[in-house]
Amino acid sequence: MLIRTPREGGEGGRAHFFATCPRGLEALLAEDIIAAGGTEVAVTPGGAGFSGSQETCYRLNLHSRIATRVLCRLGNRECQNEQDIYRLAYGIAWPKLFDVSRSIRVHVTAVKAPFRSLEYLTLKVKDAVCDRFRADVGRRPDVNTAAPDVRIHLYVTANEATLYVDTSGEPLWLRGQKIAKVAAPLKENLAAGILRLSGWTPGTPLLDPMCGSGTLLLEAAGMALDDAPGLSRAMKDFGFTKLLDYQPALWKRLCTEAAARRQTAEKLPIWGADNDADAVARARQNLAHAGLDRLIEVKHADILDLTPPAPSGVLVSNPPYGERLGELDALAAFYPRLGDALKKRFAGWYCWFLSADARLPKLIGLRPDRKIPLFNGALECRLYGFRIVAGSARK
Structure with a gap:
């Protein structure tokens, strides 16, 4: 996720991220981001943007009790029509981000966007990703809307579109602890x-x-x-493990450190x-x-x-x-x-x-x-x- 596109600069191995959370908890999310090593934190309704390293990304996924997802920004541009969306998506070097054998799903969120159909935008992004793979490696990835390996997020406003790759996979509030639920449970x-x-x-x-x-x-x-919430999830559940720049040694070290911090108690x-x-x-x-x-x-x-x-x-x-x-x-x-x-x-x-x-x-x-x-x-x-x-x- 630290791959640079022509539109995304960066120095020192740092990338731009956006973490989402329940509305009203943005200030707490910012605290978690800073604790994970994030900088340039900018709070907006429903989340916060920040700059960070790959370790920052892994730490936030592992330790934050507030974040819902941690998204890595791949590129953005002004967009007036669906073809601009396609150009944005096609311009990303997807084959350098994940292998063609990985399945994908595209999620679209729009705020005051001038587009009639979010489903059509979803299709345009999917087509652009598949066309880029076909052009670069001669094959296209499969689409899996139920359990994709790689989740791609498009965020569209009145005149701009931004593409992200999801480093979390399943939402982070799914700790993997609850097996019995009641009606209208609290996340x-x-x-x-x-x-x-x-x-x-x-x-x-x-x-x-x-x-x-x-x-x-x-x-x-x-x-x-002091039990890191990400430890209760299997390693395969995190989106960053499906990307080509996944660093298993780094992730193992962070998990080992988190496990060592666990406290014990009799009551x-x-x-x-x-x-x-x-x-x-x-x-x-x-x-x-x-x-x-x-x-x-x-x-x-x-x-x-x-x-x-x-x-x-x-x-x-x-x-x-x-x-x-x-x-x-x-x-x-x-x-x-x-x-x-x-x-x-x-x-x-x-x-x-x-x-x-x-x-x-x-x-x-x-x-x-x-x-x-x-x-x-x-x-x-x-x-x-x-x-x-x-x-x-x-x-």
């Missing part, structure tokens, strides 16, 4: 971002009283044990609960699959009756949002009871809830200290933080 990188935004740090008691399949618990455990001050017995079973199954079932306790309990496991700590949860009228009515009745339970039992705790329901702060009867805009996929949410004190919080 792992959003869960990690919520934990960091809450101010929770390893060693501080943490409770998720509506834990579902245990995503927040798994992420918290990984952070507490973690992390607890989960849920009033759905099936969700509890799934959370326990996921923790067992990750080798964490002896470190974290998960019980079948209702948050309204739950006794805090420590005198103080951080409570973080992703409660049901409610999308239909009956669900909204049920939540409207639930929120005041939740507020009463928090005031009665959780004095000394900092409680955080991710919700798309703007009524939550009013109906819960508590004034939030923080309201942080976040997106759960395409759904706009707020992360509400409530500091629970004994007695009245009014001055």
